[in-house]
Amino acid sequence: MTGITAAGQLTANAIRDEAAQLFFLHGFEATSLRQVATGVGIKVGSLYNHIENKEDLLLQIMGGTMDELMEIQENALAECSDIIEKLIVLLSCHIRFHAEHAQVVFIGNSELRSLSPENRAQIIARRREYQTMIQNLIEEADRSGRALVLDARLHTFSIVAMGTHVASWYKGSGNLSLDRIINIYSKIALRGLGVADADALVDKKFPAL
Amino acid sequence: MTGITAAGQLTANAIRDEAAQLFFLHGFEATSLRQVATGVGIKVGSLYNHIENKEDLLLQIMGGTMDELMEIQENALAECSDIIEKLIVLLSCHIRFHAEHAQVVFIGNSELRSLSPENRAQIIARRREYQTMIQNLIEEADRSGRALVLDARLHTFSIVAMGTHVASWYKGSGNLSLDRIINIYSKIALRGLGVADADALVDKKFPAL
Amino acid sequence: MTGITAAGQLTANAIRDEAAQLFFLHGFEATSLRQVATGVGIKVGSLYNHIENKEDLLLQIMGGTMDELMEIQENALAECSDIIEKLIVLLSCHIRFHAEHAQVVFIGNSELRSLSPENRAQIIARRREYQTMIQNLIEEADRSGRALVLDARLHTFSIVAMGTHVASWYKGSGNLSLDRIINIYSKIALRGLGVADADALVDKKFPAL
Amino acid sequence: MTGITAAGQLTANAIRDEAAQLFFLHGFEATSLRQVATGVGIKVGSLYNHIENKEDLLLQIMGGTMDELMEIQENALAECSDIIEKLIVLLSCHIRFHAEHAQVVFIGNSELRSLSPENRAQIIARRREYQTMIQNLIEEADRSGRALVLDARLHTFSIVAMGTHVASWYKGSGNLSLDRIINIYSKIALRGLGVADADALVDKKFPAL
DNA sequence: GATGAATGAGATTTCATTCAT
DNA sequence: CATGAATGAAATCTCATTCAT
Numbered sequence: 001m002t003g004i005t006a007a008g009q010l011t012a013n014a015i016r017d018e019a020a021q022l023f024f025l026h027g028f029e030a031t032s033l034r035q036v037a038t039g040v041g042i043k044v045g046s047l048y049n050h051i052e053n054k055e056d057l058l059l060q061i062m063g064g065t066m067d068e069l070m071e072i073q074e075n076a077l078a079e080c081s082d083i084i085e086k087l088i089v090l091l092s093c094h095i096r097f098h099a100e101h102a103q104v105v106f107i108g109n110s111e112l113r114s115l116s117p118e119n120r121a122q123i124i125a126r127r128r129e130y131q132t133m134i135q136n137l138i139e140e141a142d143r144s145g146r147a148l149v150l151d152a153r154l155h156t157f158s159i160v161a162m163g164t165h166v167a168s169w170y171k172g173s174g175n176l177s178l179d180r181i182i183n184i185y186s187k188i189a190l191r192g193l194g195v196a197d198a199d200a201l202v203d204k205k206f207p208a209l
Numbered sequence: 210m211t212g213i214t215a216a217g218q219l220t221a222n223a224i225r226d227e228a229a230q231l232f233f234l235h236g237f238e239a240t241s242l243r244q245v246a247t248g249v250g251i252k253v254g255s256l257y258n259h260i261e262n263k264e265d266l267l268l269q270i271m272g273g274t275m276d277e278l279m280e281i282q283e284n285a286l287a288e289c290s291d292i293i294e295k296l297i298v299l300l301s302c303h304i305r306f307h308a309e310h311a312q313v314v315f316i317g318n319s320e321l322r323s324l325s326p327e328n329r330a331q332i333i334a335r336r337r338e339y340q341t342m343i344q345n346l347i348e349e350a351d352r353s354g355r356a357l358v359l360d361a362r363l364h365t366f367s368i369v370a371m372g373t374h375v376a377s378w379y380k381g382s383g384n385l386s387l388d389r390i391i392n393i394y395s396k397i398a399l400r401g402l403g404v405a406d407a408d409a410l411v412d413k414k415f416p417a418l
Numbered sequence: 419m420t421g422i423t424a425a426g427q428l429t430a431n432a433i434r435d436e437a438a439q440l441f442f443l444h445g446f447e448a449t450s451l452r453q454v455a456t457g458v459g460i461k462v463g464s465l466y467n468h469i470e471n472k473e474d475l476l477l478q479i480m481g482g483t484m485d486e487l488m489e490i491q492e493n494a495l496a497e498c499s500d501i502i503e504k505l506i507v508l509l510s511c512h513i514r515f516h517a518e519h520a521q522v523v524f525i526g527n528s529e530l531r532s533l534s535p536e537n538r539a540q541i542i543a544r545r546r547e548y549q550t551m552i553q554n555l556i557e558e559a560d561r562s563g564r565a566l567v568l569d570a571r572l573h574t575f576s577i578v579a580m581g582t583h584v585a586s587w588y589k590g591s592g593n594l595s596l597d598r599i600i601n602i603y604s605k606i607a608l609r610g611l612g613v614a615d616a617d618a619l620v621d622k623k624f625p626a627l
Numbered sequence: 628m629t630g631i632t633a634a635g636q637l638t639a640n641a642i643r644d645e646a647a648q649l650f651f652l653h654g655f656e657a658t659s660l661r662q663v664a665t666g667v668g669i670k671v672g673s674l675y676n677h678i679e680n681k682e683d684l685l686l687q688i689m690g691g692t693m694d695e696l697m698e699i700q701e702n703a704l705a706e707c708s709d710i711i712e713k714l715i716v717l718l719s720c721h722i723r724f725h726a727e728h729a730q731v732v733f734i735g736n737s738e739l740r741s742l743s744p745e746n747r748a749q750i751i752a753r754r755r756e757y758q759t760m761i762q763n764l765i766e767e768a769d770r771s772g773r774a775l776v777l778d779a780r781l782h783t784f785s786i787v788a789m790g791t792h793v794a795s796w797y798k799g800s801g802n803l804s805l806d807r808i809i810n811i812y813s814k815i816a817l818r819g820l821g822v823a824d825a826d827a828l829v830d831k832k833f834p835a836l
Numbered sequence: 837g838a839t840g841a842a843t844g845a846g847a848t849t850t851c852a853t854t855c856a857t
Numbered sequence: 858c859a860t861g862a863a864t865g866a867a868a869t870c871t872c873a874t875t876c877a878t
Contacts, residue, residue, distance in 0.1 A: 579792030
């Protein structure tokens with residue numbers, strides 16, 4: 001049922017954007033389709049020319065986000081060879097993406113339970129894929145002797161948690177630039193992994209400006 | 210409205226417990242009072258002998274949690290003098306509490322927006338108080354030269370994020386004991402703060418068993 | 419179930435008074451027994467030591483009022499012989515009672531439909547009895563040639579309506595004394611009946627002071 | 628929210644009519660929207676395509692009635708010049724309207740307290756406007772020497788009360804025709820105002836047939 | 837005689853969804 | 858494609874009433 005004409009596409013995008021904002025502000029359950037429609041400037045009934053149903057809207061928002069993040073990371077990592085450099089690049093992309101897509105990331109973290117079991121499983125699988133990618137890098141760094149890993153899974157968790165948390169407070173304004181936030185968080189994470197010269201390595205790759 | 214009779218007190222507690230569990234599983238908005246009542250074994254109308262309204266129930270759960278956490282930390286910190294020891298103790302209590310009270314912690318993090326503005330402000334104030342306490346310790350460690358602090362606020366955030374995240378996955382079972390989880394997370398956090406001999410200091414205070 | 423001890427009687431009366439006031443202000447349906455109980459200073463459950471049920475409360479209030487009005491009129495009329503004097507006395511008592519018992523009179527007029535069919539019939543019968551008494555006097559005045567009656571029933575209605583209406587606005591304060599209100603209304607009614615020298619006769623019996 | 632489609636308009640009218648009848652029979656508070664919906668032949672939720680909320684329904688009914696009455700009076704009075712003729716015409720329209728719109732008039736009198744303060748004030752203002760119009764005519768008749776006015780406000784009240792009262796018993800059937808009722812009530816009122824030749828003047832303008 | 841608690845019924849209102857126009 | 862209208866289901870909350878203590 002999704003729009004095919006150009007105008008239809010525009011409306012469909014407007015709906016997704018409006019929904020993302022409302023889901024972020026009030027939550028999926030607390031957001032009514034009436035609010036979404038009003039925000040877009042149409043009537044409730046008209047929504048159904050563009051979406052399957054309310055949950056479908058949430059699924060679109062969530063799914064798109066993970067796809068985009070994975071693609072960004074893969075492209076960025078493809079250009080590095082050194083394992084620590086890879087970790088630094090990953091951390092940078094990770095924090096940047098979570099800050100710049102705070103709303104949808106937040107939705108992705110908080111509204112999993114609003115999905116039907118099948119849809120939930122689908123999203124969880126993609127998130128696990130992402131975590132596995134991080135954990136693999138950490139284990140590689142461990143094997144190479146460049147990091148002092150305590151528990152690969154917990155290290156991964158604490159990095160994932162950083163992103164989630166950044167998304168919960170980053171607003172785009174404030175006295176810390178995003179570059180600086182990335183710089184500091186990367187150092188904290190790298191220190192945590194027991195990488196020697198963590199601060200210097202991060203500064204060399206992504207100076208805080 | 211809360212019970213005065215002994216039996217009434219029991220019912221009131223049962224309502225709060227049942228609600229906490231359901232809010233955790235399905236979210237505040239997605240939980241109906243009918244579910245709560247059924248779980249407790251009474252009829253919907255009877256709930257109102259014990260609560261003011263649905264939001265009041267959420268407020269009770271959230272407020273109680275923050276009070277308890279603050280009290281635990283204050284008692285624990287009162288017994289240490291060394292600043293690094295204090296940090297280690299704080300991290301230990303922090304992780305343990307978030308793991309052992311995963312449900313209510315999670316509710317506290319995800320359902321803030323379900324509160325009315327006044328109630329929300331009240332809870333946020335208590336959370337800020339907690340964060341300030343952590344940040345003060347970090348700054349003290351910095352001044353004493355025992356830590357290499359990058360940005361006290363971001364360090365605080367990453368510690369807070371750890372707790373939040375632990376609460377989102379810790380189930381009480383699994384192959385890592387809670388003591389071991391605390392041990393590792395504390396090391397990661399202390400390493401991140403640039404504390405020399407982080408691992409050894411943690412192991413000395415709270416051996417992983 | 420009605421109270422027998424002295425204290426019980428007091429409470430029972432307090433309940434009736436409080437209920438009358440609330441029924442007057444918000445209507446029977448819109449008044450909750452919780453409000454009544456709170457006004458009296460007891461809890462809802464305790465009401466049932468004094469009343470049968472909610473409707474019973476209304477019936478007590480309504481029934482008592484009509485009994486009292488009838489008794490007042492009968493006593494007053496027993497002391498006059500002249501038919502016009504009787505009408506003047508009746509009008510005086512009629513207006514005075516409706517003004518001084520505005521609340522219960524108003525309830526009696528507006529809450530008939532809140533009674534069960536049987537109770538309603540009982541109250542309506544007493545009201546019809548009262549109307550018949552008025553109409554009988556009017557017809558007697560007509561037969562005696564002292565009044566120029568157009569339609570005894572409609573004259574009766576317009577007198578009844580006067581009372582009802584007075585009860586809807588009389589507050590006890592205001593720039594017209596009750597005596598003056600009675601004086602004027604009596605003249606209007608007597609004029610309407612086509613009684614010669616209406617104004618003078620009223621002034622003679624009940625000077626406006 | 629009121630209908631835009633032709634069919635929608637029909638439903639909206641049906642809802643108002645059904646509500647008016649039910650409010651008249653059982654009162655506003657005692658009438659459930661379910662009853663209204665059932666009477667119209669739709670489901671409860673569908674009502675909200677046509678009304679804002681329950682009170683809105685009452686407001687529409689009340690406001691419409693007063694507007695209509697005022698308009699009728701203004702048109703009728705515009706065609707007379709003599710002050711007594713004006714009074715007779717006013718009385719005629721007054722009684723006729725109250726008889727023919729007994730239901731809504733009754734609602735207007737008995738359900739004022741079911742309105743919110745703002746809505747109540749709005750309706751009361753319109754009613755006061757109507758009373759002022761009557762009182763002005765009475766004062767004019769007084770000044771012209773054609774009437775023997777005792778207290779313009781009380782005369783006004785007794786006329787208003789007549790209308791209210793007629794609305795409470797007139798059923799359209801019965802042994803008195805509406806024309807005859809109007810004829811008699813007008814005479815009673817005019818007599819009350821001390822107008823000479825009251826009966827003859829009324830008979831000349833509106834013979835009882 | 838008062839109270840806390842429970843109950844069943846019911847009220848208003850909101851919502852996602854459908855469909856004829 | 859948009860819309861007004863209808864629907865069924867559900868949700869929160871209130872209420873009169875009962876009863877053990």
